Amino acid sequence: xxxxxxxxxxxxxxxxxxxxxxxxxxxxxxxxxxxxxxxxxxxxxxxxxxxxxxxxxxxxxxxxxxxxxxxxxxxxxxxxxxxxxxxxxxxxxxxxxxxxxxxxxxxxxxxxxxxxxxxxxxxxxxxxxxxxxxxxxxxxxxxxxxxxxxxxxxxxxxxxxxxxxxxxxxxxxxxxxxxxxxxxxxxxxxxxxxxxxxxx
Amino acid sequence: xxxxxxxxxxxxxxxxxxxxxxxxxxxxxxxxxxxxxxxxxxxxxxxxxxxxxxxxxxxxxxxxxxxxxxxxxxxxxxxxxxxxxxxxxxxxxxxxxxxxxxxxxxxxxxxxxxxxxxxxxxxxxxxxxxxxxxxxxxxxxxxxxxxxxxxxxxxxxxxxxxxxxxxxxxxxxxxxxxxxxxxxxxxxxxxxxxxxxxxx
Numbered sequence: 001x002x003x004x005x006x007x008x009x010x011x012x013x014x015x016x017x018x019x020x021x022x023x024x025x026x027x028x029x030x031x032x033x034x035x036x037x038x039x040x041x042x043x044x045x046x047x048x049x050x051x052x053x054x055x056x057x058x059x060x061x062x063x064x065x066x067x068x069x070x071x072x073x074x075x076x077x078x079x080x081x082x083x084x085x086x087x088x089x090x091x092x093x094x095x096x097x098x099x100x101x102x103x104x105x106x107x108x109x110x111x112x113x114x115x116x117x118x119x120x121x122x123x124x125x126x127x128x129x130x131x132x133x134x135x136x137x138x139x140x141x142x143x144x145x146x147x148x149x150x151x152x153x154x155x156x157x158x159x160x161x162x163x164x165x166x167x168x169x170x171x172x173x174x175x176x177x178x179x180x181x182x183x184x185x186x187x188x189x190x191x192x193x194x195x196x197x198x199x200x
Numbered sequence: 201x202x203x204x205x206x207x208x209x210x211x212x213x214x215x216x217x218x219x220x221x222x223x224x225x226x227x228x229x230x231x232x233x234x235x236x237x238x239x240x241x242x243x244x245x246x247x248x249x250x251x252x253x254x255x256x257x258x259x260x261x262x263x264x265x266x267x268x269x270x271x272x273x274x275x276x277x278x279x280x281x282x283x284x285x286x287x288x289x290x291x292x293x294x295x296x297x298x299x300x301x302x303x304x305x306x307x308x309x310x311x312x313x314x315x316x317x318x319x320x321x322x323x324x325x326x327x328x329x330x331x332x333x334x335x336x337x338x339x340x341x342x343x344x345x346x347x348x349x350x351x352x353x354x355x356x357x358x359x360x361x362x363x364x365x366x367x368x369x370x371x372x373x374x375x376x377x378x379x380x381x382x383x384x385x386x387x388x389x390x391x392x393x394x395x396x397x398x399x400x
Contacts, residue, residue: 071334079357079358135303135400159271159273194270196329199335
C-alpha cells in the first residue's frame with residue numbers, strides 16, 4: 001500500500017481544548033504557547049497534534065513535568081501524562097521540538113550516554129530506540145550525563161517508556177546535559193531505564 | 201565501549217514483591233504464574249525483570265489489562281501500568297513472552313496491520329517501532345486487524361506508547377487478531393495509535 005506521504009518538517013500544528021474529549025474552548029497553535037491562561041483557558045484537557053512533534057509542560061513558561069506529544073489524538077490527561085510518582089492533570093505551556101528528525105531520516109539521530117555526571121565513565125553511542133537499557137547490556141538503572149549530537153530524544157525513568165520524561169535536544173544546552181539538574185526542573189535522580197528518538 | 205553481552209533468549213527470570221520499592225514478601229519465577237494468591241501474596245506491588253520479556257495481567261489466569269514488562273526495575277504500579285482510563289493497582293498473573301525476539305535480531309519482527317477487521321482494507325507491513333502511526337502516514341486512529349508474522353508486538357491506544365496495551369504474538373492465535381475482541385478481555389475499541397516490537 002502507498003501510505004500518504006508524511007510532511008517531514010512541519011509546519012507545526014496543535015489543537016488544544018479546555019475540556020476532555022475535544023470539547024469546550026478550542027484553540028489552534030502553530031508555534032509555542034508560554035501560558036495557556038493568557039489565551040483564556042485555565043488548563044488543557046485534550047489535544048490533537050496535527051503536525052510536528054511537541055513537548056507539553058506541567059507549568060507555564062515551559063517548566064515542571066515534560067510530556068512528549070507526537071502526531072495523534074489525546075482525549076484526556078492520562079493519554080499524555082503516563083505513569084508518574086504523582087498524578088498531575090495540568091498542561092499549561094507547550095512548544096515544538098524543532099530538532100526532532102523527520103520520520104524519513106530517523107536513523108540520523110545520535111546521543112552519547114555516560115555512566116557518570118560531567119561526561120565521564122563508561123559511554124555508549126546510540127542511534128536507535130531502547131525500551132530497556134538493561135536488556136541492551138547497560139549495567140545499571142542510571143545515566144550520569146548525555147550529549148545529544150543529532151535530533152531530539154526522550155528519556156524515561158522506567159523501562160517501556162514509563163515514568164518521568166526528559167526531553168533532550170541537540171539545539172538546546174548545546175546538546176549537553178551533564179547532570180540531572182539540567183534535565184528539567186522535575187528531575188530528582190539519575191534514574192533512566194528507557195529512551196527513544198522523537199520523530200515527526 | 202564493550203557492553204556486557206546480553207543473554208539473548210533467556211532463561212526467563214522475574215522477581216516480584218508484595219510491597220512497593222522491593223519490600224515485603226519476595227518471590228522468584230522462571231516461568232508463568234497463573235495466580236499470585238496461590239503463592240501466598242494478595243498482589244504484586246513491585247518487581248524486577250532480570251531476564252527475558254514478560255507480560256503482566258490485571259487479573260488471575262492471564263486476563264484483564266495487559267502490561268509489557270521488560271528488563272529493569274519497577275518500584276510501584278505506576279511504573280508499569282501507564283496511563284489508562286482507570287487506574288488499577290492490581291497485578292495478579294504473568295507469563296514470559298516466548299516469541300519476543302532477541303535484541304540482537306530485532307529487525308526480524310514483522311506485523312501486517314489492516315484498515316478493517318478480518319484482514320481487509322488498506323494494509324501496511326511493519327518491522328520497526330512506531331510512536332505515532334499517524335506521523336508515518338496511517339490515515340486514522342484505528343487498526344482493524346493484525347497478522348503477526350514474526351516476533352511479539354505491543355500496541356497502544358494513544359501515541360507515544362500510552363494507554364491500553366495489547367500484546368500480539370506470532371505463536372498465539374496463529375498470530376492472527378482479526379477483531380479487537382481478540383486483542384484481550386479489556387479491549388473495547390479498535391483505537392491504536394502507536395506500536396512497537398517486544399525485545400528481550
